[in-house]
Structures are given as C-alpha cells and as structure tokens.
Amino acid sequence: MNFLSLFVLIPLLMLLGLWLAKGVKAVRGVMVVGSSLLLVLATYLTIDFLAQRAGGNTAEMLYQASFTWFEPLNISYRVGVDGISVAMLLLSAVIVFTGTFVSWKLSPNLKDYFLWFTLLSMGVFGFFISIDMFMMFMFYEIALIPMYLLIGVWGTGQKEYSAMKLTLMLMGGSAFLMLGIFGIFYGAGGQTMNILDIANHTGGAHAIDFAGQCIWFPLTFVGFGVLGALFPFHTWSPDGHASAPTAVSMLHAGVLMKLGGYGCFRIAIFLLPEAANELNWIFLILTGISVVYGAMSACVQTDLKYINAYSSVSHCGLVLFGILMLTTTSTTGAVLQMLSHGLMTALFFALIGMIYGRTHTRDVRLMTGLMQIMPFLGVCFVIAGLANLGLPGLSGFVAEMSIFVGSFQNADTFHRVLTVMATCSIVVAAVYILRMVGKMLYGVCTDEHHLKLTDATWEERFAVICLIACIAGIGLFPSWISSMISDSVAPIIDAVKQAI
Amino acid sequence: MDYSQFLNMGQELSLLAVILILFVADLFMCTDRKSGKGVLNTPLPVILLTVHTLLGLAPLVCPCCVADATAFGGMYVSSAMAVVVKTILNVGTVIVFLTAHEWLKQPDMANKQGEYYTLTLFTLLGMYFMVSAGHFLMFFIGLELASVPMTALIAYSKKSQESAEAAAKYILTALFSSGLMLYGISLIYGTTGTLYFDQIAPQIHATNLVQLAALVLFIGGIGFKISLVPFHLWTADAYQGAPTTVTSYLSVISKGAAAFVLFVVLYKVFAPIIDQANLLFFWIIIFSITLANIFAVRQNNIKRFMAFSAISQAGYLVLGVMGATPQGLTAIVYYLLVYMAANLGVFLIISITEQRSGGKVNISDYDGFYRTNPKLSFLMTLCLFSLAGIPPFAGFFSKFFMFMAAFKAGFVVLVLIALVNTVISLYYYLLIVKAMYIIPSDEPIPTFKSDGYTKLGLALCTLGVVLIGIISWFYSYIDQFSFGL
Numbered sequence: 001m002n003f004l005s006l007f008v009l010i011p012l013l014m015l016l017g018l019w020l021a022k023g024v025k026a027v028r029g030v031m032v033v034g035s036s037l038l039l040v041l042a043t044y045l046t047i048d049f050l051a052q053r054a055g056g057n058t059a060e061m062l063y064q065a066s067f068t069w070f071e072p073l074n075i076s077y078r079v080g081v082d083g084i085s086v087a088m089l090l091l092s093a094v095i096v097f098t099g100t101f102v103s104w105k106l107s108p109n110l111k112d113y114f115l116w117f118t119l120l121s122m123g124v125f126g127f128f129i130s131i132d133m134f135m136m137f138m139f140y141e142i143a144l145i146p147m148y149l150l151i152g153v154w155g156t157g158q159k160e161y162s163a164m165k166l167t168l169m170l171m172g173g174s175a176f177l178m179l180g181i182f183g184i185f186y187g188a189g190g191q192t193m194n195i196l197d198i199a200n201h202t203g204g205a206h207a208i209d210f211a212g213q214c215i216w217f218p219l220t221f222v223g224f225g226v227l228g229a230l231f232p233f234h235t236w237s238p239d240g241h242a243s244a245p246t247a248v249s250m251l252h253a254g255v256l257m258k259l260g261g262y263g264c265f266r267i268a269i270f271l272l273p274e275a276a277n278e279l280n281w282i283f284l285i286l287t288g289i290s291v292v293y294g295a296m297s298a299c300v301q302t303d304l305k306y307i308n309a310y311s312s313v314s315h316c317g318l319v320l321f322g323i324l325m326l327t328t329t330s331t332t333g334a335v336l337q338m339l340s341h342g343l344m345t346a347l348f349f350a351l352i353g354m355i356y357g358r359t360h361t362r363d364v365r366l367m368t369g370l371m372q373i374m375p376f377l378g379v380c381f382v383i384a385g386l387a388n389l390g391l392p393g394l395s396g397f398v399a400e401m402s403i404f405v406g407s408f409q410n411a412d413t414f415h416r417v418l419t420v421m422a423t424c425s426i427v428v429a430a431v432y433i434l435r436m437v438g439k440m441l442y443g444v445c446t447d448e449h450h451l452k453l454t455d456a457t458w459e460e461r462f463a464v465i466c467l468i469a470c471i472a473g474i475g476l477f478p479s480w481i482s483s484m485i486s487d488s489v490a491p492i493i494d495a496v497k498q499a500i
Numbered sequence: 501m502d503y504s505q506f507l508n509m510g511q512e513l514s515l516l517a518v519i520l521i522l523f524v525a526d527l528f529m530c531t532d533r534k535s536g537k538g539v540l541n542t543p544l545p546v547i548l549l550t551v552h553t554l555l556g557l558a559p560l561v562c563p564c565c566v567a568d569a570t571a572f573g574g575m576y577v578s579s580a581m582a583v584v585v586k587t588i589l590n591v592g593t594v595i596v597f598l599t600a601h602e603w604l605k606q607p608d609m610a611n612k613q614g615e616y617y618t619l620t621l622f623t624l625l626g627m628y629f630m631v632s633a634g635h636f637l638m639f640f641i642g643l644e645l646a647s648v649p650m651t652a653l654i655a656y657s658k659k660s661q662e663s664a665e666a667a668a669k670y671i672l673t674a675l676f677s678s679g680l681m682l683y684g685i686s687l688i689y690g691t692t693g694t695l696y697f698d699q700i701a702p703q704i705h706a707t708n709l710v711q712l713a714a715l716v717l718f719i720g721g722i723g724f725k726i727s728l729v730p731f732h733l734w735t736a737d738a739y740q741g742a743p744t745t746v747t748s749y750l751s752v753i754s755k756g757a758a759a760f761v762l763f764v765v766l767y768k769v770f771a772p773i774i775d776q777a778n779l780l781f782f783w784i785i786i787f788s789i790t791l792a793n794i795f796a797v798r799q800n801n802i803k804r805f806m807a808f809s810a811i812s813q814a815g816y817l818v819l820g821v822m823g824a825t826p827q828g829l830t831a832i833v834y835y836l837l838v839y840m841a842a843n844l845g846v847f848l849i850i851s852i853t854e855q856r857s858g859g860k861v862n863i864s865d866y867d868g869f870y871r872t873n874p875k876l877s878f879l880m881t882l883c884l885f886s887l888a889g890i891p892p893f894a895g896f897f898s899k900f901f902m903f904m905a906a907f908k909a910g911f912v913v914l915v916l917i918a919l920v921n922t923v924i925s926l927y928y929y930l931l932i933v934k935a936m937y938i939i940p941s942d943e944p945i946p947t948f949k950s951d952g953y954t955k956l957g958l959a960l961c962t963l964g965v966v967l968i969g970i971i972s973w974f975y976s977y978i979d980q981f982s983f984g985l
Contacts, residue, residue, distance in 0.1 A: 070976065071976055072827075072830070072975070072976060072979040073901065073904065134900070137900075138892065139891075141896065145885065148933070152934060160938055160939075164927070164934075167926070167930065168923055168926065171922070171926050175919035176919075178903065178919055179907075179916055182903065182915070190908070
C-alpha cells in the first residue's frame with residue numbers, strides 16, 4: 001500500500017464516519033479529524049518530497065505505485081507525484097481544512113452537506129495523485145457532480161439555475177475530454193493509460209501522429225479549459241460562485257478550478273507536445289481575453305461574490321496563459337499562481353461569506369464603514385484584496401511576476417504584445433479591489449443594523465488566519481516552493497520544446 | 501434420437517421446472533381456505549428462481565472447460581457468454597419479483613398472482629431461446645414466446661383502461677414487427693436455402709439487394725424489441741400504462757436479451773455485410789439517443805420519463821454493436837448488467853412510492869421527497885447518477901467502456917454525438933434529483949416504510965450500482981468469454 005493512496009482512503013473513511021455519525025458534534029468531529037489528517041499528510045508529503053529531491057532522487061514521479069485494474073483495457077490504478085502535484089495537494093488540504101471550519105454552523109443537514117463536500121475533496125485529491133488517464137478522468141468527474149447538490153440545496157439566490165448551468169457546462173467539457181482521452185490512448189497504440197509512458201513512448205506507447213494531435217489537443221484543452229474558466233466557456237463560474245455556499249465557493253474557486261489548469265498542463269500539453277507548439281496561439285488569444293475581460297467585468301459588478309468570481313476568471317486565465325507560453329519560468333509562475341490564487345480566493349470567499357452572514361447583503365453599495373464594526377474581518381479583507389492585486393510580500397506578486405517575466409522570454413512580437421496586454425489586467429485589478437475595499441470598509445457606517453454586528457467567531461478567525469499565514473508564507477519565502485515546482489516543470493517544458 | 505443433448509439445455513429445463521412447480525403450487529397456495537383471502541407467496545418464486553440462477557452458474561465456475569454445447573443439430577447453441585447473459589436476466593427477474601410483492605398485495609391482485617409469475621417466467625424462457633438460438637426458427641419462436649405473454653402482463657391491471665390500451669398497442673406493434681421479421685427471414689431462406697446461422701454467413705454478399713432488404717427487415721423487427729427509434733412508438737404508452745413492475749421488466753430484461761441477440765446475429769449471420777449494418781445503426785443510434793433525450797426532458801409522468809430514458813439507454817447499448825468486435829460484446833453485456841442494477845433500483849423506488857402514496861407517479865409529486873424520505877431519495881440519486889454515467893458509480897464505467905469500444909472500432913463522430921447526449925441526459929436525470937432535493941413542496945409524499953422485499957431489492961441494486969464498476973472482476977470475467985463468442 002502506497003502512502004499516496006491515503007489521500008483517497010482518508011476521505012473514504014471520512015465518508016464512512018459521516019455516514020455513521022449521529023448529531024452535529026460527531027459530524028464536526030469526523031470532519032476536523034479527517035481534514036487535519038489530510039493536512040498533516042500533505043505537509044509530510046511536501047517535506048519528504050523536498051528531502052528526497054535534495055537527496056538526489058531525480059525520478060520524474062516519486063512514490064509511484066501501480067496495480068492492474070481493468071486488465072483487458074490496460075487500465076491501472078497508478079499513483080505518483082511530482083513537484084506540481086505536491087503543491088496542489090498541499091493547497092487542497094489547506095482549503096479543505098479551512099473549509100471545514102468555515103462551514104461550521106451551516107444548516108440545514110450539516111451531515112449531508114459534509115458528505116458531498118468530502119466526496120468532492122476525494123475527487124480533488126484523487127485527481128492530483130493519479131498518473132493514469134482513466135483514473136484522472138474518473139476523479140475529475142467525481143469532483144464535479146457533488147457541486148450540483150452543494151449549490152442546489154445549500155446555495156443562495158438563483159441557485160437552481162446556477163447549479164444546473166455549472167454542472168452541464170462542466171460535464172459538457174468532460175465529454176470533449178473523454179473523446180480526447182480515447183484519442184490519446186488509441187493514438188499512442190492503445191497499450192497503456194499511463195501518462196508517463198505515453199509521454200516518453202515507453203511501455204508499448206508510440207508517438208501520436210501530428211494530425212491526430214491537432215484533433216485531440218483542442219478537445220482536451222477545451223475539456224479542461226472549461227473548468228479553468230477559459231473564455232468563452234467561463235460563464236458558469238460567476239453564477240456558480242455567487243450561488244454557492246461559502247465553503248463550496250472556496251473549494252471550487254480555490255481547488256476545483258485548478259484541476260482545469262493542472263489537467264491542461266498534464267494531459268493536453270505534456271502528452272500532445274507537437275500540437276501544443278503548433279496550436280497554442282489560438283488558446284493564447286482566448287486566455288488573453290479571459291485575463292483582460294475578467295478584470296474589466298469585475299470592475300462593473302456590485303455583488304461582492306461576482307467581483308471575486310470575475311477576478312477569478314481573470315486570474316485563472318493567467319494560469320492557462322502562463323502554461324501556454326511554454327517557458328519554464330512562465331509555467332512555474334502559472335503553477336505558483338494556481339497555488340496563490342487558490343489560497344487568496346478561498347480567503348476572499350470565506351471573508352465575503354462571513355460578512356454576508358452578518359449584513360445579509362453582498363451589494364457593495366449598501367455597505368460602508370464596516371472597518372469600525374468588525375475590525376478583524378476588515379483588516380483581513382484588506383489583506384486579501386492586496387494579495388489579489390499582487391502586492392509584493394504576498395503570494396500573488398511572486399506568481400504574476402514569474403508569469404510575465406517568463407512570457408516575455410518569448411522573443412516574437414505576438415507573444416510580447418499579448419504579454420503586455422495581460423499585464424494591464426493588474427492595473428484593472430487595482431481599480432476594482434481598491435474601490436471595493438474603500439467603499440465597504442472605510443467612511444462612516446450609515447446603516448443602523450450594521451452597527452450592532454459582531455466580529456468574527458473563533459472558528460472563523462482560525463480559518464482566516466491559516467489562509468493568511470499561507471499567503472504571506474509563500475509571498476515572503478517563495479524560493480523553496482518555486483524551485484520545487486520548476487524542478488518538475490523544466491524537464492516537461494524542455495521535452496515539449498524539443499518536440500517541434 | 502439422442503436424448504442426452506437435452507442436458508445441454510440445462511438452464512431452459514430448470515426454468516421450465518420452476519414454472520411448472522409454481523403453476524402447480526399456485527393451485528394450492530393462492531387462497532387461504534379458512535379465510536378465503538389471498539395468500540402471498542413471493543418467497544417461493546424468489547427462492548426457486550435464485551436456486552435456478554445458482555444452478556445455471558455451475559458450468560461457469562471453471563471457465564476454462566466451458567465449450568459451446570449444441571442441441572438438435574445446431575438449432576440450439578449454448579455458449580459461455582449466453583450463460584452469463586441468462587444469469588444477468590435471472591438476477592433481474594428476481595429483483596422484479598421483489599418489486600412486485602407490494603403490488604400483488606393489493607386485495608384484488610392476490611388471487612391472480614400465480615399467473616403473474618408463470619407469465620413472466622414464460623417470457624424469460626422465450627428470451628433464453630432467443631439468446632441461445634442457432635437457427636432462425638428457434639430464434640423466432642423465442643421471440644414470440646417472449647412477446648405474447650408480455651401482452652397479458654401489460655394488461656394485468658384488469659380494471660385499468662390505460663393498462664388495456666397499452667397492451668393493445670404493444671400486441672399490435674409486436675405482431676407487425678414479427679411480420680417484418682418473418683418476411684426478412686423468408687428472404688434469407690429464399691436466397692441461401694438454409695436458416696442455420698453458421699451456414700448462412702458464407703452465402704451473404706454485399707451486392708445481393710434481397711439480402712440487404714432482409715437485413716433491414718431483421719433490424720426493424722429486433723429494433724422493436726429494443727425500442728430503438730424509429731420503432732419506439734409503442735414504448736412510452738406501454739411503459740406508462742403497464743403495472744410498474746411489468747414496466748421495469750420490459751425496460752431491462754426483454755431489452756437486454758434482444759440487444760445481445762442482435763449482436764450475435766449481426767456477428768454470425770450478417771458478418772459479410774456488417775458495413776451496411778453499421779451505416780444503418782449509425783443513424784438509428786443517433787436518432788434513438790437524441791430524440792429520446794429531447795422527449796424525456798418534457799415528461800412529467802415518471803414512468804413515461806423512464807420510457808424515454810430507456811430508449812436513449814438502448815441507443816447506448818447498441819453502440820457496442822458497431823463494428824461487431826469482441827470488446828463491443830463485452831461492453832454490451834457489462835452495460836446490460838450495470839443498467840439493470842440502476843434501472844431496477846429506480847423502478848423499485850417508483851413502485852413502492854406509487855403503492856404507498858396512492859398512485860403518485862408524476863415527477864412533480866416527488867417535490868420535497870428528500871425531506872420526508874431521505875434514504876430513498878439518496879438511493880434514487882445514486883441510481884440516477886449511475887444511469888447518467890457519473891463516477892464512482894457503475895454507470896460511469898459501463899459508459900466509458902462502451903464509448904471506448906465504439907471509438908476503437910473507428911466511430912469517432914458517433915462517440916462524440918453520444919457524449920454530447922450524455923450531457924442532455926444528465927440534465928433530465930438531474931431534474932428528478934432537483935425535484936427531490938431542491939424544490940420545496942407543501943404536500944410532499946408522506947414518510948413511509950418500505951417492506952422487506954423492497955429493501956432486499958434495493959440493497960441488491962445499490963450494491964450493484966456501487967460495486968460493479970469499482971470491482972474490475974465483473975468486467976474481466978465477462979471479457980474472457982467474448983472472444984470465441
């Protein structure tokens with residue numbers, strides 16, 4: 001039994017525990033124990049991974065394990081991690097852990113809520129540890145479907161519409177993805193679903209012919225891109241986020257959207273390198289639009305969740321943008337951006353949820369002077385905002401700098417013009433963030449009801465502080481994590497570059 | 501005559517024995533002499549059928565020594581795969597009997613329950629003959645034996661007008677399609693001079709228009725049984741009008757047997773003109789899946805809804821026929837197994853809800869069902885997710901493998917269309933989930949307790965939905981029989 005499998009096993013045990021749990025306290029107990037275990041496991045994995053790398057273990061994927069699952073179809077249960085997956089696992093564990101505390105007082109049916117929540121996190125963890133395409137796809141879909149019920153039952157606003165739209169769009173994406181996976185599998189000889197074997201042409205796999213690559217690349221990229229909020233397939237994201245309950249928004253924007261970027265890199269670009277070189281310009285334009293358009297849209301929104309959702313579209317667009325630039329620096333930046341955006345958007349959604357829970361409005365225009373009433377939440381909100389617009393010292397800065405520097409390394413005009421355009425989004429981000437923060441927090445509070453509101457409770461403070469610590473940690477000491485990521489990214493990008 | 505060849509028909513004979521025992525037992529057990537009231541004897545058919553299923557599995561315990569067994573000079577052929585299919589049908593029928601308990605408990609039903617069991621088992625026997633046919637005559641007899649008692653079953657609710665209407669519709673279309681089929685068979689006989697499957701194939705030529713016509717007529721006939729578009733028009737009315745247990749039997753068992761036979765006949769008889777057959781099926785599948793999906797979206801009666809869902813599922817089932825590859829056959833049988841678990845699970849819940857709520861079968865009646873019956877809602881959701889192909893439930897695996905088989909056979913566009921349709925189907929399955937979980941209702945179906953038989957059936961279905969996919973043994977086991985066919 002490989003210890004990576006614990007990432008799936010623990011959520012499974014949590015599901016069992018939740019099933020058996022009676023009463024709210026037992027449910028919370030199961031969740032806290034389970035998510036803490038996951039966090040400890042992810043931390044241990046990170047430390048051990050770094051130690052192994054420092055010890056000179058240069059294998060592509062560490063902790064590999066495999067056993068045959070569906071033998072006639074060459075499908076195996078295969079796990080393994082590299083620097084990118086380790087970073088993502090750490091992120092997921094942090095978000096699940098804090099998400100548990102944020103949903104502390106949710107009603108009704110806390111138990112059922114956590115059941116679906118845990119199923120979702122199982123899908124997420126399973127996705128990041130798997131290196132078999134079938135497994136990856138399976139976990140991907142496991143992570144999508146609980147969203148329908150989580151939003152539909154526990155959401156707010158137009159929840160039925162949003163839940164259905166989100167589910168159908170994401171499932172539509174995965175329909176393309178499934179076709180792409182078949183194409184890659186049979187294009188490479190139909191002998192193995194192992195991603196490493198297909199990329200390295202070992203284990204019975206041979207190179208996929210160029211014409212085939214040009215068909216499967218757009219399918220897989222769009223398939224994952226829908227989840228990564230690729231323009232014009234991003235429209236599920238604002239509605240979905242706005243209607244979802246707080247912790248689900250956190251998990252969704254924080255982790256689930258990263259599945260898209262990770263999948264684009266791990267499957268579309270890694271396995272179809274020639275087509276990636278040939279066709280990336282189409283998607284670069286689309287992601288460029290995502291980046292700028294998302295930021296612009298955020299400027300005109302008045303609902304806090306919509307502002308953050310469009311800002312997510314913009315930031316996730318940057319992730320895909322960095323990946324498509326195909327340089328080591330930009331891709332490392334993209335992975336860092338996934339990490340940083342995951343943390344800060346989770347923080348943002350958590351704070352929005354907490355503020356909404358008190359004021360019962362998310363309309364920026366109806367709130368003023370909240371800083372005096374809830375200073376803790378106010379300060380944290382400012383920190384989240386600054387992280388979002390990329391202030392040095394916080395994680396967003398490191399990530400965005402790497403992406404832009406890496407993108408500019410491409411010497412031709414097309415890439416440079418796009419980079420300059422994407423950079424503009426930072427300015428726009430400053431506009432919507434500062435306006436929102438200024439309007440909401442400062443000034444004199446005029447609403448009588450707001451004067452009686454209380455500041456954060458202990459479990460809310462705990463969740464928020466955890467997230468801020470991570471954001472500041474990455475922002476202040478980025479080198480260990482960025483070198484861990486770039487060690488894993490560099491060989492892949494080199495291989496992709498050589499494939500031309 | 502060598503009577504030992506009857507031994508090769510072990511499963512048929514044992515089913516016949518079950519039928520006769522039930523027939524005789526019915527004379528003594530049907531009414532309680534003292535009170536004059538009807539006495540339920542659900543356990544007897546369930547136990548007998550279970551024993552029969554286990555006996556039938558005996559030759560499969562050691563898969564290496566299974567050889568094709570024939571009887572009557574090749575009219576009857578029993579392959580290992582046929583035994584697997586028959587076993588799946590058996591298990592399905594057991595679950596249908598468990599569903600029926602609550603319905604037969606009604607005062608006016610208890611006196612005629614014996615007929616219910618014997619009629620159902622006779623149709624099952626007919627399907628056995630279809631599955632094991634090696635000769636068109638045997639095949640046709642099986643087909644008729646499976647259709648005619650079915651009409652009586654559909655019309656079983658004597659006082660319901662809908663039930664009678666459904667039966668009339670069913671028998672008329674059944675006869676018409678039998679006529680088509682017979683005409684096709686006669687064309688084959690006319691051009692080849694034989695009706696044995698293995699003797700026909702060498703004489704089939706793609707240039708022979710009469711034989712192409714025979715292919716079309718054959719597909720028309722069998723398409724009726726599987727309810728593929730454009731032979732589906734009876735489906736919605738028959739499903740709606742028939743008693744719910746009969747609907748569940750219609751939607752899974754008779755469909756599954758016919759799909760398997762379709763594959764066998766295409767593979768054995770029409771192999772030389774498989775390209776033409778593929779062309780036909782290309783359009784049949786596209787229309788079946790798409791039209792049924794579009795119609796399903798608009799339904800409010802849940803049985804009618806399941807009818808359209810069944811048509812679209814049949815389209816997916818037939819996807820495995822494309823190319824007639826061994827992988828396709830495995831995919832069909834596996835799909836059938838998974839579909840059976842999920843679909844019967846849904847029908848169990850529909851049936852018990854109908855019985856306990858005084859006949860509520862509209863989707864809008866399920867509003868707020870989660871509040872009052874959380875466990876049943878949860879199980880229903882699992883089954884619906886499995887039907888929609890959501891992991892980790894079995895439906896995901898069966899759909900994935902089905903698409904994989906079709907993709908490998910080279911039908912990429914068809915797979916794409918089918919995949920897009922899975923999104924539409926997800927939409928309408930979610931409509932039921934939405935009704936149960938999200939839409940509030942002033943008068944939800946009140947909380948009720950299910951009886952033991954329903955619980956047992958639900959447990960079996962849930963186990964199937966959860967485990968058949970994750971445990972790869974099922975797929976591998978079926979796969980090892982698909983090569984020799």
